[in-house]
Amino acid sequence: VPLFExxxxxxxxxxxxxxxxxxxxxxxxxxxxxxxxxxxxxxxKLIERLRKSGVREGGWWTPTDCKPERSLAIxxxxxxxxxHLLIFVQYMHEYLQRQKLAHTIYIVxxxxxxxxxxxxxxxxxYKEAMAERQYTCMAFHDVDNxxxxxxxxxxxxxxxxxxxxxxxxxxxxxxxxxxxxxxxKQQPSQVAAMNGFANRFWGWGGEDDDILxxxxxxxxxxxRPHFPLGRYATVKRDHFQSSQPNPGRFRELARSAQLQAxxxxxxxxYSLVEKRKHALYTRLMVKLQK
Numbered sequence: 001v002p003l004f005e006x007x008x009x010x011x012x013x014x015x016x017x018x019x020x021x022x023x024x025x026x027x028x029x030x031x032x033x034x035x036x037x038x039x040x041x042x043x044x045k046l047i048e049r050l051r052k053s054g055v056r057e058g059g060w061w062t063p064t065d066c067k068p069e070r071s072l073a074i075x076x077x078x079x080x081x082x083x084h085l086l087i088f089v090q091y092m093h094e095y096l097q098r099q100k101l102a103h104t105i106y107i108v109x110x111x112x113x114x115x116x117x118x119x120x121x122x123x124x125x126y127k128e129a130m131a132e133r134q135y136t137c138m139a140f141h142d143v144d145n146x147x148x149x150x151x152x153x154x155x156x157x158x159x160x161x162x163x164x165x166x167x168x169x170x171x172x173x174x175x176x177x178x179x180x181x182x183x184x185k186q187q188p189s190q191v192a193a194m195n196g197f198a199n200r201f202w203g204w205g206g207e208d209d210d211i212l213x214x215x216x217x218x219x220x221x222x223x224r225p226h227f228p229l230g231r232y233a234t235v236k237r238d239h240f241q242s243s244q245p246n247p248g249r250f251r252e253l254a255r256s257a258q259l260q261a262x263x264x265x266x267x268x269x270y271s272l273v274e275k276r277k278h279a280l281y282t283r284l285m286v287k288l289q290k
């Protein structure tokens with residue numbers, strides 16, 4: 001929202017509720033919800049329900065009873081997790097609607113035969129999403145991570161945030177103290193400043209540690225939600241192993257300082273096979289290039 005419009009919508013000058021800025025109810029309930037992550041929704045019924053709530057083609061939703069100040073793109077690196085995807089969109093659209101947060105869900109689907117490259121798919125999602133709309137925030141999100149805190153905010157802060165700081169996978173803790181895997185959020189300008197994410201991590205592991213290196217290089221630090229927020233449940237059924245551990249990840253991490261400026265958005269190479277506007281999300285089918 002431009003500064004003048006924001007001044008109006010935050011003041012008594014707004015003439016009706018639709019011209020007033022959206023406000024988020026304060027957090028009063030810290031008890032986690034218990035989503036049923038074993039049940040797979042029927043896609044046709046899910047589409048019908050979410051359309052009634054205002055979700056538009058491509059997975060875009062915006063509140064109609066107030067003027068949203070911010071907008072969010074959720075970027076999901078993806079390969080053969082269709083069951084997880086249905087469960088994810090079922091919960092996330094309604095979760096973000098409760099926060100009055102305009103948003104789109106982007107599925108960045110790696111359709112080539114190369115090893116899975118999570119961070120490179122983040123770069124693709126960032127580039128394609130920003131070409132569609134000037135989002136104010138981006139959440140880089142694994143598809144099997146579901147927030148269970150009622151009001152864990154998905155609005156961006158002044159610094160990047162590691163959102164999934166307490167997951168059931170790690171007994172409601174972290175894999176290790178500097179772990180930033182799972183879910184992060186940050187402003188698009190911060191993503192651009194740090195040259196996005198590393199493209200050289202093929203297979204499982206290493207790319208999230210490189211993300212933390214980039215955050216620290218730009219003095220963003222390691223920030224997480226205030227306790228007890230940051231709890232995420234993991235979808236455990238129908239788990240497709242998208243990649244094997246990358247045996248060279250530690251060698252590549254040793255080169256992070258050397259390559260940060262040249263490995264990322266600046267050398268990103270991919271081909272967009274198809275952009276498909278699904279009723280509940282935008283699917284970007286891509287082939288990555290080494």
